Amino acid sequence: MDVSPEKTATVVVEKLFSALDTDMRAKLDVTVTKKAFTIKVQEAQVLQYRAALQELTNHLQAHGYNTTTMEGSTSSFLEKVRLMQTSAHRQWRANYNNDDEDGSKNNAEKTVCEVGFNAGHSALLWLLAGATRVISFELGQYTYSQLAAGWLLDRFPGRLHVVPGDSHKSVPAFHAMYPYERCDIVLVDGGHTTEDAWDDLIHLKEMVDLGPDARKGHILMVDDTNYLTVGAAWAEAQARGIAIEDGEVRSHYATENYFPFSGSLHWNGGLATEVPEAIVPNWAGSLVYGRYLP
Numbered sequence: 001m002d003v004s005p006e007k008t009a010t011v012v013v014e015k016l017f018s019a020l021d022t023d024m025r026a027k028l029d030v031t032v033t034k035k036a037f038t039i040k041v042q043e044a045q046v047l048q049y050r051a052a053l054q055e056l057t058n059h060l061q062a063h064g065y066n067t068t069t070m071e072g073s074t075s076s077f078l079e080k081v082r083l084m085q086t087s088a089h090r091q092w093r094a095n096y097n098n099d100d101e102d103g104s105k106n107n108a109e110k111t112v113c114e115v116g117f118n119a120g121h122s123a124l125l126w127l128l129a130g131a132t133r134v135i136s137f138e139l140g141q142y143t144y145s146q147l148a149a150g151w152l153l154d155r156f157p158g159r160l161h162v163v164p165g166d167s168h169k170s171v172p173a174f175h176a177m178y179p180y181e182r183c184d185i186v187l188v189d190g191g192h193t194t195e196d197a198w199d200d201l202i203h204l205k206e207m208v209d210l211g212p213d214a215r216k217g218h219i220l221m222v223d224d225t226n227y228l229t230v231g232a233a234w235a236e237a238q239a240r241g242i243a244i245e246d247g248e249v250r251s252h253y254a255t256e257n258y259f260p261f262s263g264s265l266h267w268n269g270g271l272a273t274e275v276p277e278a279i280v281p282n283w284a285g286s287l288v289y290g291r292y293l294p
């Protein structure tokens with residue numbers, strides 16, 4: 001389901017309302033009904049994502065990987081997942097006049113650029129949310145990343161490009177080779193030192209349409225700003241007028257009974273599942289969203 005929840009709700013609810021007689025219509029509040037339906041569609045999208053994550057996890061496990069000790073991913077945080085899904089639909093609408101949600105009429109290249117592929121969880125989210133292209137820069141230190149990329153490519157042929165190598169070099173090199181590539185959404189979620197996050201922020205800026213004739217807007221996201229290191233890079237980017245923050249989500253870590261689950265329950269060197277339940281709610285991961293400034 002890669003249609004925006006708001007649009008789906010508008011289409012469905014208006015169709016239903018038009019079938020009702022005037023008396024019934026007067027008794028129902030169309031705005032409230034649309035809002036309620038939008039929330040239902042959003043939840044369905046989270047569930048769809050979770051089901052796909054389960055398949056991906058099964059695939060990695062079937063190849064002998066222990067998915068509980070993998071590096072963490074945005075999928076462990078429900079509020080991050082919601083924000084990312086909602087932002088994607090908002091961005092397609094803003095940039096591509098989405099009466100044509102799937103981009104088939106206007107040949108839109110709905111492009112997400114991210115540093116940090118890991119097990120492909122964020123890439124999967126973007127693809128399910130309608131990205132026609134995900135360019136994912138990945139160091140390639142984990143063999144499971146390749147397996148996950150293969151699984152995603154089977155399901156989304158031609159829509160995922162994993163660029164291997166250290167992003168300090170691979171992002172500028174990619175931009176030099178493909179200077180016209182432009183990102184609608186940028187996610188910084190690679191190396192977590194201040195220098196890593198800073199360089200990724202600076203280099204990815206080159207891949208965003210910011211010029212005076214910019215035809216497209218963009219959303220910039222930085223994950224794990226609760227890490228002092230990443231937070232410092234983000235603060236510096238704002239202080240220097242490189243980017244501006246529009247908001248932040250803080251999310252609890254997903255517990256077993258709370259979705260979306262993640263194959264990865266690894267956190268700060270420990271396994272989340274081994275931590276007493278009482279402590280888990282105090283853990284929060286934050287993801288900021290904003291924009292680059294021209």
Ligand SMILES: C[S@@+](CC[C@H](N)C(=O)[O-])C[C@H]1O[C@@H](n2cnc3c(N)ncnc32)[C@H](O)[C@@H]1O
Nearest residue numbers: 073074116118121122138139166167189190191
């Ligand atoms: C937190 S994980 C990414 C999670 C992913 N975005 C998601 O939400 O599913 C970080 C990833 O960044 C990669 N990484 C670390 N340093 C990097 C670098 N210098 N260049 C490219 N990738 C890097 C790691 O190998 C790891 O796979």
